Amino acid sequence: MSTLPAKSFVLACAALLFTAQSTLADPLDPFKKLSGSLDIAGGTAHIPVMKGAAQEIMQANPAIRITVTGGGSGVGVQKVGEGLVQIGNTGRALKESEIAKYGLVSFPFAIDGVAVAVNPNNNVTNLSKAQIKDIFAGKITNWRELGGNDAAISLYVREDGSGTRETFESRALDKASSTDSANVVNSNGAMKTAIARDPNAIGYVGIGHLDASIKGVAIDQKQPTQEAAAKGEYPVTRLLYMNTKGQPEGLTQAFVNYIFSDNGKALIIKAGYIPYAKK
Amino acid sequence: MPKSDRAAQKRQDKDSEASLWIRLATFLAVLAVVALCGMIVIAALPALLASSHTPFEWVWQPYQGHFGILPMCAGSVLLALSALALGFPWALAIVIWHLTEEAQALASARKGFGIFIRLLTTVPTVVLSFAAVFLLTPLLRTAFGGTGMCLLGATLMLSLLILPTMVLVMESGLSQRLDALCPHALALGLSRYQLLCHCVLPKNRQTLIQAAVLGFGRACGDTLLPLMLAGNAPKLPTGFTESARTLSAHMALVTANEVGGAAYNSLFAAGLCLLCTTIAVTLVLRRLAPAKDQKTHS
Numbered sequence: 313m314s315t316l317p318a319k320s321f322v323l324a325c326a327a328l329l330f331t332a333q334s335t336l337a338d339p340l341d342p343f344k345k346l347s348g349s350l351d352i353a354g355g356t357a358h359i360p361v362m363k364g365a366a367q368e369i370m371q372a373n374p375a376i377r378i379t380v381t382g383g384g385s386g387v388g389v390q391k392v393g394e395g396l397v398q399i400g401n402t403g404r405a406l407k408e409s410e411i412a413k414y415g416l417v418s419f420p421f422a423i424d425g426v427a428v429a430v431n432p433n434n435n436v437t438n439l440s441k442a443q444i445k446d447i448f449a450g451k452i453t454n455w456r457e458l459g460g461n462d463a464a465i466s467l468y469v470r471e472d473g474s475g476t477r478e479t480f481e482s483r484a485l486d487k488a489s490s491t492d493s494a495n496v497v498n499s500n501g502a503m504k505t506a507i508a509r510d511p512n513a514i515g516y517v518g519i520g521h522l523d524a525s526i527k528g529v530a531i532d533q534k535q536p537t538q539e540a541a542a543k544g545e546y547p548v549t550r551l552l553y554m555n556t557k558g559q560p561e562g563l564t565q566a567f568v569n570y571i572f573s574d575n576g577k578a579l580i581i582k583a584g585y586i587p588y589a590k591k
Numbered sequence: 592m593p594k595s596d597r598a599a600q601k602r603q604d605k606d607s608e609a610s611l612w613i614r615l616a617t618f619l620a621v622l623a624v625v626a627l628c629g630m631i632v633i634a635a636l637p638a639l640l641a642s643s644h645t646p647f648e649w650v651w652q653p654y655q656g657h658f659g660i661l662p663m664c665a666g667s668v669l670l671a672l673s674a675l676a677l678g679f680p681w682a683l684a685i686v687i688w689h690l691t692e693e694a695q696a697l698a699s700a701r702k703g704f705g706i707f708i709r710l711l712t713t714v715p716t717v718v719l720s721f722a723a724v725f726l727l728t729p730l731l732r733t734a735f736g737g738t739g740m741c742l743l744g745a746t747l748m749l750s751l752l753i754l755p756t757m758v759l760v761m762e763s764g765l766s767q768r769l770d771a772l773c774p775h776a777l778a779l780g781l782s783r784y785q786l787l788c789h790c791v792l793p794k795n796r797q798t799l800i801q802a803a804v805l806g807f808g809r810a811c812g813d814t815l816l817p818l819m820l821a822g823n824a825p826k827l828p829t830g831f832t833e834s835a836r837t838l839s840a841h842m843a844l845v846t847a848n849e850v851g852g853a854a855y856n857s858l859f860a861a862g863l864c865l866l867c868t869t870i871a872v873t874l875v876l877r878r879l880a881p882a883k884d885q886k887t888h889s
Binding site: 464466467468471472473489492493494495496497498502505506509510512513 | 650651652653654655724725728729732736737738739740818819822823824825826833834836843844845854
């Protein structure tokens with residue numbers, strides 16, 4: 313009788329040792345023998361993930377230098393195509409012409425979903441895409457028109473160049489821009505604070521930033537959840553891509569692999585995105 | 592050479608050495624300011640000379656090719672002037688009270704207040720803004736409707752921010768003058784308040800203008816308060832309860848994401864405008880002081 317728990321204990325220990333062994337292969341190991349510099353440019357939504365990875369890698373091996381700059385998807389394609397940087401980030405799939413012209417290879421690594429959010433005390437739970445367009449164009453100005461209380465809508469948007477704003481305007485507003493009388497906040501955190509404090513607020517945050525302090529609104533009955541975004545059911549999402557000129561080699565390849573490693577996934581989740589498995 | 596002469600020579604060498612350091616320090620400071628202005632002008636040139644995307648228009652829509660910074664210029668000037676209009680009389684009233692008999696009699700309260708004002712100068716603006724987001728903004732929202740993020744909220748907090756700076760400048764300028772005249776004036780039967788209002792203040796406009804210049808400079812250059820409180824809508828505000836964007840907040844918002852490109856270049860034009868605004872207001876305010884008064888003060 314008493315040997316059974318002992319046996320299972322030994323088994324458990326062995327199992328633990330085994331899993332420990334497998335996680336011991338540090339994703340930073342491939343960088344140990346590498347040196348040199350790597351330049352990354354392009355999409356702004358990518359920056360937190362790229363910067364985080366760059367810091368971890370440079371900390372592990374000071375002989376490696378990685379620079380990360382923004383500029384937007386267009387700049388990403390152009391710079392990597394002309395060989396000015398090794399990785400050009402885009403928030404959209406490459407166009408046929410771009411692939412043909414430069415011979416680029418794409419690595420989608422994360423799903424960026426943006427949720428429309430309101431104050432938790434707001435009784436509006438669903439909006440149609442047309443309603444959202446009218447709200448952000450400044451055509452609908454009262455919650456009464458949307459089945460809410462008789463109160464003026466407080467509109468909050470993100471600053472120009474923000475990846476979240478880019479995703480929201482291209483997917484939810486069909487590339488229309490928001491009215492210039494909307495209040496502008498400069499981070500997902502500031503957006504959450506603004507919406508949580510203002511009962512009549514509407515704005516948008518990365519899906520990963522939704523919590524109890526604000527309420528995500530369904531778009532055409534599609535709930536803004538990580539699962540729905542990953543399955544492609546929720547409409548306001550896009551893939552984030554890294555692009556290289558030809559198949560990546562050396563440091564560039566190691567960096568791309570690092571983004572797909574467990575460390576990279578943690579950075580992607582921390583930035584509010586959903587990791588996308590390598591194909 | 593006698594011993595005393597040698598010592599004198601040594602002292603002289605030391606003095607000239609020290610004066611070299613003093614000159615070098617002054618030269619470096621002047622050079623830094625000149626270089627800064629030069630760099631901003633040079634960096635702003637591409638935006639100023641660009642034929643297509645002029646920064647001097649009223650529309651900021653970077654994706655439609657409009658990089659106008661005029662609404663932000665107006666926002667900066669409007670906000671700084673209203674903060675000054677509110678903060679200046681407030682600071683003056685505090686200083687006058689601080690120098691009169693009533694405050695002199697309450698020695699400990701006066702001392703405590705002095706410490707409090709000095710402490711207030713050291714409060715980081717991010718703390719002020721953060722407190723205001725949670726306390727002032729909801730109040731304004733319930734009082735005036737809208738979002739509560741507006742020109743009025745930023746004005747109130749900015750006037751509070753520049754208040755201690757102005758109080759300290761005014762106090763240090765006026766109190767010496769007042770104390771020097773006090774025995775005579777008291778002998779003539781004037782109170783400290785009368786002396787202050789009729790003799791010291793009219794003769795020390797320069798001190799007051801210095802305080803105003805410093806206050807305006809701080810109000811114009813502060814970034815976090817307008818960024819967190821004014822709402823940042825890139826358009827000309829039509830009232831105090833409307834959202835507005837200042838040049839400084841605009842620069843903070845755009846540099847977060849942009850490197851290169853027309854939007855980025857227009858930021859240097861924005862920096863130049865901010866610099867020109869501060870210099871222009873300083874010159875105008877200094878003009879207000881009569882030349883005679885300037886001479887007696889220095």
